[in-house]
Amino acid sequence: MNRISKMITVSLCLLCVHFGYAQNSTSGNGSCAPACPPKECPKPCAPKPCPPKPCPPKPCPPKPCPPKPCKPPCPPVCFERGYPDTKCCIPSAYNEPADYELSPCPWDFWVDASFTYWTAYEEGLTLARSNADYTGVPIETAEPRVMLFQDTKWEPGFKIGMGVDLGHDHWSAFAEYTWFRSRTTTSEAAPEGPAGTTVPQWTINNFGLDNAFDNVASISSVWRLRMDLLDVGLTRPYYQGTHLIVAPFGGIRAEWIRQNLRVHPTPLSTATAVNTNAVFHNKSHSWAVGPRGGFQGEWHLGWGFRVEGDVAGSIQFTRYTHVASYADSIRDGFRAVSVHYDDYNTIRFNNDMSLGLGWGDYFDCRNYHFDLLVTYDFQIFWNQNMMRMLVDEFENDTSAAAHNLYLQGLTVRAQFDF
8 A cells, every 4th residue: 555655645745746747848937838820742843844855865886897708710621612621631532611701601692703904805996097109100119008907095994793602502693793894096197108109088888878989088086885784694613623723604694885986087188078977886785695604713822822713604695686887978979878777686706815814811810801802804795796797787887897806904803702
């Protein structure tokens, strides 16, 4: 009981102490401080919009360049086609092909271009012969005669061609076009005769078509020749020995030949009632087509050099679409004279040969080949001068023969195989 009383007493004392401290903390009048009014809850602030910040591009890390693959070395071969061979590389009794072998692709092509510098000459273009009055000259005195021929001239021209390896047993197809033009002029006064002769003069050939006016003081003439040739064919080069390559070829040739001869005579000073402007016109136009074949041979000397020769021939159906001769009126009382053939059909031959020196070589691991060739060429076009045949038959009243046309000269060719 005493213990409980002590606990109550202690509790009351603690309570009094507490209240006494609370009164000391109030106002002086002993009243309690007024209670603080409740504060309003602040409104939540709207979030400020944040502008999006652009993200800077991330720098790309440099990519390391992969090393370039090394170009494989050019594989060795037993021999390079188109050049000398050894007996160990090809079997005997087989015509090993000798065309240029480039990349692994079966189809190889080539293009070529040639510069030609040729001269043309045609038989039967005799214009006149010299003549004079030999009255009073002793019979023992020789009577010289001079023949007047149409002049010749060197003219430039060109060839262009292309070809392809057909991929079958090393056969190749090719095509080549030839362009040639020529224009020559002749002007000559009649030569003096021996002592005792008078009035040098020319006796006009049959191109005048009028024997009543055949002696003139001088002659001038112009001969124009235009030729276009197209050759298409097949060929297969092969080895005939370690240094000899042979290439037979065959195909078709088409040709167009046009020529004109214009002769202007100057009358003698003693002539009267003549037309000083008289001109003799002659022309021949033709086309032809037919088979053509031949051989090409190469003897290789080493270091890419070779000697090359070609032989070819063609037989053609030929049509002369227009062959004509026309002579102006020469004297008063004489009429102009003309004669012509139209659509004259016949067979004609032509041959050509060439010999020269060439050089060539592969490059870029035998992916390409380049070749140069210089040759001297000869060509014959048989029986082409139909102008002469026409006037001879007219003047002589009998059959006559046409004369040949010849070409010769230098050819420089460059060829690129790819």
